[in-house]
Amino acid sequence: MSTQSEIVALYPYKPLAGQKALVTGANSGIGEAVARHLAAAGAAVAINYVVHPEVAQAIADDIIASGGEAMITAANVGSEPEVLAMFGEVLTKFGTLDILVNNAGLQRDAPLTEMTIEQWNTVISVNLTGEFLCSREAVREFLRRGPTPHSSALGKIIHMSSVHEVIPWAGHVNYAASKGGVNMLMKSIAQEVGKHKIRVNSIAPGAIKTPINVGAWSTPEAEAKLLELIPYDRVGIADDIGKAAVWLSSDASDYITGTSLFVDGGMTLYEGFATNG
Ligand code: BGC
Numbered sequence: 001m002s003t004q005s006e007i008v009a010l011y012p013y014k015p016l017a018g019q020k021a022l023v024t025g026a027n028s029g030i031g032e033a034v035a036r037h038l039a040a041a042g043a044a045v046a047i048n049y050v051v052h053p054e055v056a057q058a059i060a061d062d063i064i065a066s067g068g069e070a071m072i073t074a075a076n077v078g079s080e081p082e083v084l085a086m087f088g089e090v091l092t093k094f095g096t097l098d099i100l101v102n103n104a105g106l107q108r109d110a111p112l113t114e115m116t117i118e119q120w121n122t123v124i125s126v127n128l129t130g131e132f133l134c135s136r137e138a139v140r141e142f143l144r145r146g147p148t149p150h151s152s153a154l155g156k157i158i159h160m161s162s163v164h165e166v167i168p169w170a171g172h173v174n175y176a177a178s179k180g181g182v183n184m185l186m187k188s189i190a191q192e193v194g195k196h197k198i199r200v201n202s203i204a205p206g207a208i209k210t211p212i213n214v215g216a217w218s219t220p221e222a223e224a225k226l227l228e229l230i231p232y233d234r235v236g237i238a239d240d241i242g243k244a245a246v247w248l249s250s251d252a253s254d255y256i257t258g259t260s261l262f263v264d265g266g267m268t269l270y271e272g273f274a275t276n277g
Contacts (some may be wrong), residue, residue: 025104037242077130206264
């Protein structure tokens with residue numbers, strides 16, 4: 001991932017100035033990059049974490065040292081009381097919220113016949129229920145607060161989905177089911193709140209080098225195998241998603257709602273069909 005000062009240099013025009021953002025699961029991987037990019041683009045950013053407050057605090061300190069604004073806030077997004085407490089804390093410190101990035105997500109992989117109910121429930125709870133709970137609280141706040149001079153929209157929600165909202169994934173049925181659910185959650189919320197000028201979209205990343213999939217890219221052999229799935233012929237990095245999140249949060253995408261933006265190097269082009277079928 002780029003350094004905070006490199007990221008700051010990408011956004012001299014500060015498209016998110018004056019706005020407040022909450023990024024869930026923001027102390028590693030894609031969430032960290034999204035938090036760093038939103039902050040560099042001018043938003044005050046709340047960094048949600050579950051464990052390792054010192055890591056979240058180091059990211060916040062880095063943002064602040066580069067002239068940005070940041071806070072940290074603990075919550076397991078699958079827990080309603082914890083989500084309510086987190087929103088209370090963020091709204092108290094920031095006054096309101098303009099951008100929610102529902103990023104927190106995890107994998108608990110197993111073949112179907114060996115998958116436990118705990119593995120199923122953990123993934124559905126964080127990846128799907130968490131996105132419902134945080135979206136509900138964000139929309140409540142957007143409606144309470146009303147329009148601002150900082151954005152054409154009343155508020156923006158970005159769901160972190162996956163290419164697996166459309167690509168079935170053997171050995172990961174809990175994860176793929178959660179991301180398929182995120183797709184309809186996103187679209188249904190977008191349809192419901194569009195009249196309030198709230199924009200709701202997903203980013204659907206492909207293979208991005210983060211801790212969640214380290215086994216898929218950390219050796220040259222694994223990376224070569226992974227590249228067979230990616231027409232653009234490079235594995236993604238978290239900055240790729242941070243840049244997309246800034247654009248999707250900004251008025252540059254003001255007429256876009258209810259869509260999934262695939263940031264996947266073409267993984268959803270099913271490269272296997274280039275030489276088969
Ligand atoms: C998963 C990664 C995987 C990627 C492409 C993501 O949603 O979390 O583990 O590498 O999809 O398959």
